[in-house]
Amino acid sequence: MITIDLQHAKLSEEMSSYKETVKDIHHMIHNKTGKGNDFLGWVALPENYDKEEVALIKKTAAMLQEEVDVLLVCGIGGSYLGARAAIDALNGLFPTNKVEIIYVGNTFSSTYLAQVVDYLEDKEFAINVISKSGTTTETSIAFRVFKELAETRYGKEKAQRRIVATTDKARGALKTLATNEGYTTFVVPDDVGGRYSVLTGVGLFPIAMAGIDIEEMLGGAKEAMDLYNNEDLETNVAYQYGVARQMLHKAGYPAEMFVTYESQFTMVAEWWKQLFGESEGKESKGILPTSATFSTDLHSLGQFIQDGSKVVFETILQVATPAKDLTVPSDKDDLDNLNYLAGKSVDWVNKKACEGTIEAHVVTGNVPNILLSLDKMDAKGFGFMVYFFEKACAMSVYMLEVNPFDQPGVEVYKANMFKLLGKPGAK
Ligand code: PA5
Numbered sequence: 001m002i003t004i005d006l007q008h009a010k011l012s013e014e015m016s017s018y019k020e021t022v023k024d025i026h027h028m029i030h031n032k033t034g035k036g037n038d039f040l041g042w043v044a045l046p047e048n049y050d051k052e053e054v055a056l057i058k059k060t061a062a063m064l065q066e067e068v069d070v071l072l073v074c075g076i077g078g079s080y081l082g083a084r085a086a087i088d089a090l091n092g093l094f095p096t097n098k099v100e101i102i103y104v105g106n107t108f109s110s111t112y113l114a115q116v117v118d119y120l121e122d123k124e125f126a127i128n129v130i131s132k133s134g135t136t137t138e139t140s141i142a143f144r145v146f147k148e149l150a151e152t153r154y155g156k157e158k159a160q161r162r163i164v165a166t167t168d169k170a171r172g173a174l175k176t177l178a179t180n181e182g183y184t185t186f187v188v189p190d191d192v193g194g195r196y197s198v199l200t201g202v203g204l205f206p207i208a209m210a211g212i213d214i215e216e217m218l219g220g221a222k223e224a225m226d227l228y229n230n231e232d233l234e235t236n237v238a239y240q241y242g243v244a245r246q247m248l249h250k251a252g253y254p255a256e257m258f259v260t261y262e263s264q265f266t267m268v269a270e271w272w273k274q275l276f277g278e279s280e281g282k283e284s285k286g287i288l289p290t291s292a293t294f295s296t297d298l299h300s301l302g303q304f305i306q307d308g309s310k311v312v313f314e315t316i317l318q319v320a321t322p323a324k325d326l327t328v329p330s331d332k333d334d335l336d337n338l339n340y341l342a343g344k345s346v347d348w349v350n351k352k353a354c355e356g357t358i359e360a361h362v363v364t365g366n367v368p369n370i371l372l373s374l375d376k377m378d379a380k381g382f383g384f385m386v387y388f389f390e391k392a393c394a395m396s397v398y399m400l401e402v403n404p405f406d407q408p409g410v411e412v413y414k415a416n417m418f419k420l421l422g423k424p425g426a427k
Pocket residue numbers: 076077078079130131132133134135136139193194195196278407410
């Protein structure tokens with residue numbers, strides 16, 4: 001369901017020279033012998049997921065969908081990016097499903113928080129608070145605000161029914177609170193890190209609330225799991241992508257730009273940036289992940305990519321069949337001289353823009369391009385794509401001899417902030 005085209009990637013080495021390395025890393029992932037091996041739960045997740053929990057997710061979502069206009073998804077980083085990527089990509093930016101999803105707990109912006117409070121004034125809402133650690137400050141502050149709002153508006157008992165907590169199965173402040181309050185609770189498995197957790201309760205509950213078929217999504221991931229459980233670099237497209245980006249890194253490109261031609265995929269790019277950035281950026285190593293949405297950003301970043309310093313290679317995620325399409329209308333006066341496109345599909349124009357841009361960037365601009373093509377961005381396709389990038393990321397980061405599954409650098413700003421906030425015990 002995902003193909004790769006490396007003919008514009010300007011690779012200067014033979015990919016086959018990485019065959020043995022890939023084989024070794026493949027076994028390291030599957031036999032759990034590498035760094036961070038206690039966070040490999042995502043590898044078999046599409047098969048081993050908790051079926052009872054998925055049934056409870058669907059039941060809880062069906063119940064709350066009848067009661068509320070808005071679901072507040074309260075989480076940050078891996079605790080919300082995957083759900084947001086899926087919901088935007090599949091439902092679009094003007095969704096018509098019954099429940100509106102609003103994301104909170106991912107910022108300290110008081111203006112944003114206060115605006116959401118105002119927006120909820122005449123709306124029925126539920127809250128899904130999501131935190132593996134249960135102690136993330138952005139999430140905890142927002143949850144306090146909206147928990148209080150729910151309890152004031154609905155009373156304690158009804159508020160308790162409308163709050164769903166997704167957290168560690170046994171540990172943490174949120175787990176204790178959820179148990180004390182009797183909230184419905186979904187589990188972040190011990191062996192799945194935040195940025196690999198979209199196919200656990202973390203992503204699946206908000207996605208189900210948005211009316212998306214989560215079993216289809218898991219089915220897509222399972223297809224990818226079966227396909228990419230394959231040590232052979234010649235046939236494993238996820239590994240080919242993981243290796244190609246490291247070859248370009250080695251050839252002198254410090255940054256990778258993830259490009260899509262779909263406005264509703266901006267959050268897919270944000271999810272991808274977290275996956276690769278947090279997995280790889282350690283020990284002064286790694287490729288800087290950045291992103292753009294074309295053709296929109298061809299009118300802003302395009303100039304730099306074409307003519308600026310040669311620091312970036314592009315990875316384009318194309319969708320072969322768009323979810324929707326329409327044709328360019330004909331106009332009898334043709335004052336804009338566009339009738340030569342009348343009757344053509346807008347997606348056809350988009351694809352031509354992509355072809356023309358590849359040529360401009362690769363041939364004239366000398367910017368390497370990796371082209372990935374996904375059949376279709378539906379629930380199944382999204383699940384497939386998630387697993388594809390997770391597997392590619394693990395391969396690629398292990399090639400740098402870095403632990404793909406920890407994020408020690410994230411703690412530094414927190415320690416400074418806690419000191420400044422006067423948190424008891426902060427040093
Ligand atoms: O990928 C990660 O581990 C992080 O982005 C976390 O998901 C993020 O920091 C939120 O953490 P928590 O779920 O503990 O609130």
